[in-house]
Amino acid sequence: MTSSPTNLRQQDGPYFGEFGGRFVPESLIAALDQLAETYQVAKNDPEFAIELAELHRSYTGRPSIITEAKQFAATANDKVRIFLKREDLNHTGSHKINNVLGQALITKRMGKSRIIAETGAGQHGVASATAAALFGLECVVYMGEVDTERQALNVARMRLLGAEVVPVKTGTRTLKDAINEALRDWVANVDTTHYLLGTVAGPHPFPTMVRDFHSVIGNEARQQMLDEFGFLPTVVAACVGGGSNAIGIFHAFLDDQDVDLYGFEAAGDGLDTPRHAATLTYGKLGVLHGAKSYMLQDEDGQTMDSHSISAGLDYPGVGPEHAWLKDLGRAKYRGISDAEAMDAMLVLARTEGIIAAIETSHALAGALKLSKELPDGSSILINLSGRGDKDMETAARYFGFLPGDN
Amino acid sequence: MSKTEQVLKERKAAGKGSLVGYFPIGYPSLEESIDAAVAMCQNGVDVLELGVPYSDPVMDGPVIQEATLHALENGFKLKQVFEAVKAVTSRVDTPVLVMTYWNPVIQYGVERFAKELSEAGGAGLITPDLIPDEAGDWLSASDKYELDRVFLSAPTSTQQRAQVSSDLSRGFVYAVSTMGITGAREELDSLARKVVAGVKLADANQNACVGIGISTAEQVAEVNQYSDGAIVGSAFVRAYAQGGVEALKVKVNELASLLER
Secondary structure (H helix, E strand, C coil), rough: CCCCCCCCCHHHCCCCEECCCCCHHHHHHHHHHHHHHHHHHCCCCHHHHHEEEEEEEHHCCCCCEEEEEEEEEECCCCEEEEEEHHHHHHHHHHHHHHHHHHHHHHHCCCCCCCCEEEEEECHHHHHHHHHHHHCCCCCEEEEEEHHHHCHHHHHHHHHHCEEEEEEECCCCCHHHHHHHHHHHHHHHCCEEEECCCCCCCCCCCHHHHHEEEEEEEHHHHHHHHHHHHHCCEEEEEEEEECHHHHHHHHHCCCCCCCCCCEEEEEEEEECCCCCCCHEEEEEEEEECCCCEECCCCCCCCEECCCCCCCCCCCEEECCCCHHHHHCCCEEEEEEEHHHHHHHHHHHHHHCCCEEEEEHHHHHHHHHHHHHHCCCCCCCEEEECCEEEEEHHHHHHHHHHCCCCCC | HHHHHHHHHHHHHHCCCCCCEEEEEECCHHHHHHHHHHHHHHHCCCCCECCCCCCCCCCHHHHHHHHHHHHHHHHCCCCCHHHHHHHHHCCCCCCEEEEHHHHHHHHHHHHHHHHHHCCCCCCEEEEECCHHHHCCHHHHHHCCCCCCCECCCCCCCHHHHHHHHHHHCCCEEEECCCCCCCCCCCCCCCCCHHHHHHHHHHHHCCCCCEECCCCCCHHHHHHHCCCCCEECCHHHHHHHHHHHHHHHHHHHHHCCCCCCC
């Protein structure tokens, strides 16, 4: 990369180029102002950083390790090394906890006693319910009715943790509608309630704040690559739904001109079909859930249904910073089909003994494809954003591993 | 002065007060929604709001969500907004505003939307998820085509924000009566008075109409004592859902009954 500006890491919202902003009802502006101010004060307060770092050390289990996946790499190209940043080993099983603990501390600082959250697959809902239990906050999780059915065990996990799970029966009854319902709750209860948004989408300051809380991933990984291996990777790769784990690992590398960044989004049944969630490949500029970014929509601006085998990538929008990085050419985005992702999940499990989430498996598949294009001696650092325990039912059905299957 | 402002001012000056009524375009079909809207104007609605069905209506409660989803499932297309406005304004003299979430306008083109709305005889737009801070394109397009632009002011808005909404709105400021989404509520929040007072403090000449949660004739009359109009949506949509255009007429007459015609 030589054409991009060199200070990309300095960019904060409300705008990333023409993307971002605050396209929300006036009723929410006061809450967004309060959140932005509280976050700005915390960001500059060394005590906040110390408190969060200690939580990550003693509760999350940070720093997460890096594992070199030699046998996995060899299935595609044994001249390209592949490294895994193990966010799957965090408490609650994914990167989501990084943001949730940060926002829980912010919630306390604002003197609010109730959090609401949206969830698709349940990772963010479980992480939010966990933080609520730890901090003594009331927690309501909105989840599309379709997702509550396909992720019944995660509903039970959240309820075990003391959260109320509300099945959302409006619209397409998936993640998009869960966000709509959370926004409606927030408008009505903004005095007592913080909306703990789970990705780098939404109105300012969410894209900036959530990115900052996840930037620990890339900051650690960059230092670990230098300390343990003595070089920076040729490529950093991650899956992209809303884009939180991708921006988390990308951010530390944005100004490293020699490191290429690749985001892999869900191509569902394939990019040549209408059933996908490839927002950055096919989306058009628009406004969804409070920010201007790329989104899947028809000619009238009605949001289109997205499709992916992974509930966590099944979202027709994407965070504004990704839209900006795409337009700058700093990051490249490609689609990975359901079948490619499931294959990669199986390959990693059988070569390295690591079961990745289906979301993450999109990055694994993308890296395998990419390793065949890269020169010998290249290396790829993948954000292994989550573990696959939550996906066992889907995987078992997909691969035919249930009792009675042959 | 815009036509909307004229109507509100004249009725206020005559001690009558105004009823602003909402109905979604394309519900249950384009033709039926036009007939419903005309019936509302003929039975006591002073300013009409035509709603644009949208896939992600975050400011709307269940009644309006259900109606607009129904319209979308019946094949509502954005172009029908202009057909509906034209049809209604050719049959009645009531000012017709369009209430729309912002993304459809972006896709259609802000300038093109403004031009065609103006040509169809529309009075302007109410934009529930567009704050003045993000409205650059719309400010210039609405000036060019002399359209009303109604921004919102909420109980949580600072006086500084109430000032901006008041300065940049034309027609009226939509005073959000309560913290919440659309839908009928038994008791109106006293917060409404505060929001209206904020708008009037910013500009004593600016109109403020109160919306969200109004469902009775008493509320309509009460709100008009301290504001320039009462906005009713869900109560009308519910009446239509239950008894069609006849029930809607009865509901409009009922809610306007304590205002002088």
